[in-house]
Amino acid sequence: MKSNRRETGTEDFETAAAKRGNETYVLRLYVSGLTPKSTLAIANVQKLCKEHLNGRYELEVIDLYQQNKLVSEEQIIATPTLIKKLPLPLRKLIGDMSDTKKFLVGIDLKPGH
Amino acid sequence: MVTAKQDPDVLEKCPTGIKGLDEITKGGLPRGRPTLICGSAGCGKTLFAMEFLMRGAMDFKEPGVFMTFEETTEDLAKNFQSLGFDLHDMISRGLIATDYVLVERSEIEETGAYDLEGLFIRLGNAIDSIGAKRVVLDTIEALFSGLSNITILRAELRRLFRWLKDRGMTAIITGESGVGLLTRYGLEEYVADCVIFLDFRIQEQISTRRLRIIKYRGSSHGADEYPFLIDEYGISILPITSLGLDYIVSTERISTGVPKLDAMLDGKGFYRGSTILVSGTAGTGKSSLSATFANAACMRGERCLYFAFEESPSQIIRNMGSIGLDLSRWVKEGLLKFHSARPSLYGLEMHLVTFLNVINSYDPQVFIIDPISNLSSAGTASEVKSILTRLIDYLKMKKISTFLTDLTHFGGNLEHTSEEISSMIDTWLLLRDIELNGERNRGLYILKSRGMPHSNQIQEFLLTDQGVGLVDVYTGSGMVLTGSARAVQDARENAAELSRRCEADRKARDQKRKKTLLEARIAALRAEFDAESEELSLMAEEEQKRQMVLVEDRSEMALLRKGKPTRKSVRNGSGKGA
Numbered sequence: 001m002k003s004n005r006r007e008t009g010t011e012d013f014e015t016a017a018a019k020r021g022n023e024t025y026v027l028r029l030y031v032s033g034l035t036p037k038s039t040l041a042i043a044n045v046q047k048l049c050k051e052h053l054n055g056r057y058e059l060e061v062i063d064l065y066q067q068n069k070l071v072s073e074e075q076i077i078a079t080p081t082l083i084k085k086l087p088l089p090l091r092k093l094i095g096d097m098s099d100t101k102k103f104l105v106g107i108d109l110k111p112g113h
Numbered sequence: 114m115v116t117a118k119q120d121p122d123v124l125e126k127c128p129t130g131i132k133g134l135d136e137i138t139k140g141g142l143p144r145g146r147p148t149l150i151c152g153s154a155g156c157g158k159t160l161f162a163m164e165f166l167m168r169g170a171m172d173f174k175e176p177g178v179f180m181t182f183e184e185t186t187e188d189l190a191k192n193f194q195s196l197g198f199d200l201h202d203m204i205s206r207g208l209i210a211t212d213y214v215l216v217e218r219s220e221i222e223e224t225g226a227y228d229l230e231g232l233f234i235r236l237g238n239a240i241d242s243i244g245a246k247r248v249v250l251d252t253i254e255a256l257f258s259g260l261s262n263i264t265i266l267r268a269e270l271r272r273l274f275r276w277l278k279d280r281g282m283t284a285i286i287t288g289e290s291g292v293g294l295l296t297r298y299g300l301e302e303y304v305a306d307c308v309i310f311l312d313f314r315i316q317e318q319i320s321t322r323r324l325r326i327i328k329y330r331g332s333s334h335g336a337d338e339y340p341f342l343i344d345e346y347g348i349s350i351l352p353i354t355s356l357g358l359d360y361i362v363s364t365e366r367i368s369t370g371v372p373k374l375d376a377m378l379d380g381k382g383f384y385r386g387s388t389i390l391v392s393g394t395a396g397t398g399k400s401s402l403s404a405t406f407a408n409a410a411c412m413r414g415e416r417c418l419y420f421a422f423e424e425s426p427s428q429i430i431r432n433m434g435s436i437g438l439d440l441s442r443w444v445k446e447g448l449l450k451f452h453s454a455r456p457s458l459y460g461l462e463m464h465l466v467t468f469l470n471v472i473n474s475y476d477p478q479v480f481i482i483d484p485i486s487n488l489s490s491a492g493t494a495s496e497v498k499s500i501l502t503r504l505i506d507y508l509k510m511k512k513i514s515t516f517l518t519d520l521t522h523f524g525g526n527l528e529h530t531s532e533e534i535s536s537m538i539d540t541w542l543l544l545r546d547i548e549l550n551g552e553r554n555r556g557l558y559i560l561k562s563r564g565m566p567h568s569n570q571i572q573e574f575l576l577t578d579q580g581v582g583l584v585d586v587y588t589g590s591g592m593v594l595t596g597s598a599r600a601v602q603d604a605r606e607n608a609a610e611l612s613r614r615c616e617a618d619r620k621a622r623d624q625k626r627k628k629t630l631l632e633a634r635i636a637a638l639r640a641e642f643d644a645e646s647e648e649l650s651l652m653a654e655e656e657q658k659r660q661m662v663l664v665e666d667r668s669e670m671a672l673l674r675k676g677k678p679t680r681k682s683v684r685n686g687s688g689k690g691a
Contacts, residue, residue: 032230041225064234071238075215076231078260082224094260095225106222 025049025057025107026086030071032064032079037096041080044097052109084108124331127175127247127283130168131161133350137335138326142307147274147284149304151295152311157322157343158287159184159192161311162249164347165285167198169247170208175283177247178239179211182255186211196347210239216259223262229269233276240280248277248284257298267303274303295327306330312338321460321492324350340462340496349466360510362386367514370409371402373583374542377559377568383540384564385478386512388505390535392519393544397555398576399518400424402544403481404433404440405581406516410479411443418477419451420468422487426451437580450475461492461500468504472513480508484518485534498533505537539563544574547595554596557583573599 029045031038042061049057064071064079074083084091084107093106104110126140135141142148142165150158166177181189189211190200203209212235239245253270260266277284286304291297301308308327313320323338341350366381375382383389389406391399403419410417421429429451430440443449452471456464472480488497508515517538535541541560546553555574559567572583573595587594587602594602 030231032228032234037226037228044225064231068234068238071231071234072212077214077216077229077235077256078227078232079230080227081231090220091222092220093222093224095223095227098225099223102222102224106224 023056023087025053025084027057027059027107028074028083028085029059029061030064030074030076030079030081030083031061034063038080040096040098041082044103045082048097048100048103052104082107126332127169128173129165130172131164131348131350132346133339133341134324134348137339137350138307138329139332139334142283142285143329143332144283145278145281146306147277147282147286147304148307148309149286149288149296149301150309150311151288151290151301153290153313156311156313157341157348158289158311159251160196160343161309161348162251162285162287163189163193163198164196166209166247166249167193167196167203167347169283170203171198175246176208176210176243177249178236178243178245179209179249179251180214180236180239181211181251182214182216183252185213189213195345197345207243210243210245212236212239214255216255218259218261221259223260227262227265229256229266229273232269233273240282246281246283248282250284250286252287252289254288254296254298254300270300270303301328311341321462321496340499342462342466344463344466344470346470360506360512362509363512367413368409370405370407371581371583373572374557377570377572377583378540378562379565379567381565383514385514386509387539387563388509388515388517388537389540389542390517390519390538391542391544392521394521394546397544397546398574398581399520399544400429400483401433401436401576401581402542403483403516403518404429404436404438407449407479407481408433408438408440408443410514411440411446411448415448415478416475417443417449417479417481418471418475419449420480420482421451421453422456422482422484425453435578436576437578450477456487456491459491461488461496464488464491465500465504469507472508472511477513479516480513481516482518484520486518486520494533501534502537505534547571547573549595550598552596552598556586556595 027045027049029042031041045059049059062070064076070076074081078094080094080096082093082097084093087108089108091106091108093103095102097103101110125144126138126142127144128135128141129138150161152158163179166179169175169177179189184192186200193200200209200211204211214232214235236248240248253273256266256270257263274284274286286300288296288298288300290310295301295308295310305328307329310325310327312323312325314323315321322341322343324341325338326334326336339350341348363385365385366383367385368375368382369378391402393399400423407417407419419426419429424432426444430444433440440449444451450471452467454464454467459467485497485501488500491497492500505515538561540562543558543560545556545558547556548554555576556571557574558569558571571586573586575582575584584599587599
């Protein structure tokens with residue numbers, strides 16, 4: 001059992017490593033109404049995703065005023081917040097995404113720290 | 114609330130329900146405004162905030178939102194449980210809403226300008242879900258460690274507090290104190306209405322919690338540091354000011370248990386509800402006097418609470434058995450309750466709360482502390498004084514007769530309490546040693562007793578197997594004598610008295626003898642006189658007889674000389690005829 005699991009784990013890891021670069025990104029952008037910050041963030045995210053993810057992404061833009069239940073569930077404090085649901089690990093990016101370098105580091109497209 | 118209706122300019126206050134806090138803030142926290150509670154780690158900020166919400170929800174029908182940045186709802190529920198509140202139940206009843214805000218810096222990447230609208234929405238949701246009137250943010254400083262853009266953060270916090278004010282929320286914001294600052298991130302800058310500082314310090318291994326209102330805009334407030342406690346009933350702040358001097362006093366008198374002492378106190382004993390202090394050096398009989406008082410109270414059917422700081426209950430019962438007091442019987446009947454604890458067991462504040470809790474649960478008519486001087490080992494003199502002041506005021510308010518003993522030290526001024534509480538004492542008895550002729554005796558006198566004429570005499574205080582007794586000391590011949598010296602003097606006086614009495618008896622006997630003698634002499638004289646008088650009458654009779662005989666002789670002679678005269682003619686003419 002134990003060794004099996006480890007093998008599976010290793011397999012998953014290897015697959016994930018192989019897939020890296022071609023898997024689909026699931027992204028959610030939470031904004032609070034159509035403020036200048038919100039529109040700027042939406043534009044920035046769409047532009048950057050087009051540039052760096054070649055269609056390998058699903059982006060959902062959610063207005064927290066419309067769906068205010070999600071705010072606690074997703075542990076959102078700041079807006080705009082971009083959550084990278086997949087691939088793991090989960091990442092949170094806050095701000096209007098005008099800092100491209102930090103955005104790319106944030107969604108693991110560029111090695112950061 | 115009422116004042117606000119009368120005068121809209123007056124700051125409306127929101128009662129916290131926390132014991133004592135509403136007194137020192139004169140009504141509570143500013144309604145519809147944020148209040149900052151700051152202090153070091155473990156000073157009770159979260160508990161303070163929790164109790165504020167709980168009391169609000171339970172006692173004032175004001176539901177509250179607890180937004181926590183540090184603990185999960187589950188942890189929070191456990192903390193609430195420690196105060197006896199069921200958080201889950203209150204959440205399900207819509208009295209409390211919680212929201213756990215997780216701020217994890219490692220998960221967050223800042224990519225440009227942002228705001229904290231997410232937080233506002235969450236708070237708004239929680240407030241709307243239960244119609245909250247109170248909000249707690251514990252501890253919002255977590256944002257500073259989670260987010261790096263201080264400029265945005267400060268602007269947003271300012272907006273948050275304004276937003277809370279606009280929504281009319283009475284809010285508590287907690288903050289950890291920093292070096293040289295009330296809070297680490299200067300939250301006091303934003304929350305300018307009311308700032309309360311909690312302090313937790315340890316002096317000589319005994320911890321004391323203190324609370325101070327640093328600022329309360331638009332309201333007067335107590336400015337002192339108030340000690341407070343956290344126990345299973347929550348927070349209790351015990352300000353001196355919460356108890357006024359406007360209690361009603363009793364004119365009823367109660368016996369001291371020593372008839373002679375009652376007599377010294379205007380013949381009636383202590384006033385009910387008064388505060389009695391017995392001070393004296395070691396071994397002068399303070400405990401015996403307090404046990405006697407307790408015994409007397411129990412005999413009247415009153416409940417008596419006995420706080421012993423030196424002896425265990427069983428030791429007191431055994432020792433008092435030796436002076437003829439059976440206290441165990443009252444314990445069995447539930448009229449007497451002992452509470453023994455070492456003063457150093459916990460801090461003074463805890464002692465006070467223990468006093469109050471036991472008093473409230475047992476509801477005694479008589480309360481004894483033996484001795485109060487031991488409390489000074491648990492704090493400084495001024496702290497002891499403050500504790501005792503509050504305790505005495507509380508007991509007076511409840512009309513409980515209080516009997517305190519105070520151990521004065523040899524060489525110290527007897528008429529001086531180590532706790533400087535003499536001004537709070539109504540009746541002060543002093544027990545002192547009187548050393549004379551190589552022996553030590555106990556003397557008792559009344560130093561003061563408010564509201565009654567009392568004896569100014571020193572009485573000798575005796576402990577016998579019949580209980581406590583008082584004996585008049587010898588005060589004659591310009592001397593004060595006690596003990597055997599008094600007994601010797603008494604004996605000497607008795608002897609003198611006896612001889613004086615004998616002398617008087619002898620004189621009386623003498624007089625009696627003289628009287629008898631005189632009477633005898635009178636009788637003799639009388640007898641002599643009688644004899645003389647008898648003789649005299651006899652002589653007179655004889656003379657008469659002799660006269661008669663003479664007459665007869667003469668007539669016979671006349672007869673012989675002149676023939677036979679009649680007896681008549683003889684008689685008539687006897688002289689002529691001759």
